[in-house]
Amino acid sequence: MTEEELLAARFEEQRPRLRAVAMQVLGSSSDADDAVQEAWLRLSRTGATAVNDLAAWLTTVVARVSLNILRSRGTRREQPLPEEGVPRRGFAEPSGAAPEDQAVLADSVGLALLVVLDTLGPAERLAFVLHDLFGVPFEDIAPIVERSPAATRKLASRARRRVRGATVAGEKEAARRDEIVTAFLAAARGGDFDALLRLLAPDAVLRTDPAAARAGASAATGARDVARGFTGRVKAARLALVDGLAGLIWVSEGRLRVVFTFAVAEGKITAIDVVADDDRLARLDVRPLER
Structure with missing residues (x-):
């Protein structure tokens, strides 16, 4: 194996973690890929012999590139929406996880967190993600x-307080959504038109x-037409x-x-989407609930 091939192999070992860092900092798949690619370009120019701790060096490069992207977004007033592949729920406390576990730790971060992170300044966001998640x-x-x-510790602390507050609110919202969808299924199965309307x-x-x-x-x-479409039906449907x-x-x-x-706002179902296309179904993360 040539020196270049060896360097590429060592980089590929780090890629999943580097991409996880960039995804949580940036919330954008394309931007995360750009940051990781830039890290590879810099490494290939520098060479492994000039780097003592490859994992730490690459993490620093990805962090710096990500910070520049965040600052550039602020200048352009652009905020990309979270994309496919970003986990939807949860918040991980700092755990001191081993490096090989940290990418998995980051996967517990939810969509709600990404929304909160978009309200933080670039330095706050980076400090929180790097320290608390990695x-x-x-x-x-x-x-x-x-x-x-x-x-820097204060930056992360401020971000952490905002994240925790948003997490509590998000958990309450998720619990309420679960109750609403469960009630909807029961009313539809039982043919309770009035309950569906409510x-x-x-x-x-x-x-x-x-x-x-x-x-x-x-x-x-309209509520009445939607309710008619479900009254006494979906008996074989399951919660998930x-x-x-x-x-x-x-x-x-x-x-x-x-x-x-289901789209839910202010305790009411505002939209229901019926998906039956095989390609779209394959892209969904579906986990049946036993109740």
Whole structure:
């Protein structure tokens, strides 16, 4: 194996963790890939012989590149939405996890957290992600954000308080959503039209993808029409987590056939999407709930 091939192999060992760092800092798959690619370019120019601790060196490079991207976004007033592949729920406390476990630790961070992180300044966001999610010492983060270790600790502390507050609110919202979808399924199975109306917003909509429409599902607008479409039906549907949120699924002959996803606002269902397209179903993270 040539020296270049050996260097590339060592980099590939670090790639999953580097991408996890960039994803949590940036919340954008394309930006994360750009940051990781830039780290590789810098490493290939520098060479492994000039680097004492490869993992720490690469993490620092990815962090610096990510920080520059965040600052550039602020200048352009652009905030990308969280993308596919970003986990949907949860918050991980600092755990001192071993390096090989830290990418897994980061995967417990949810969509709600990414939304909160978008409200933080770039330095706050970077300090929180690097320390709380990946165990990087404040002494190593300080030069990246151009602050003292004590000031860097304060940055992470402020971010942590905001994240914890948002997490509590998010958990309450998720619990309420679970209750609403569970009640909706019970009312639909039992043919309780009035109960369905109470759960639906007046302007609720039912949307279907082309595959669902071909199978006989009909779109509807307004609570009464949506409720009529479900009254006494979906008896075979089951509760499930769909991309981390409460939803319904229909499984036939061991195969996932249909997924129902719900949009909920102010305690009411505002939209239901019926997904039956095989390609779309394959991209969903579906976890049946036994109740």
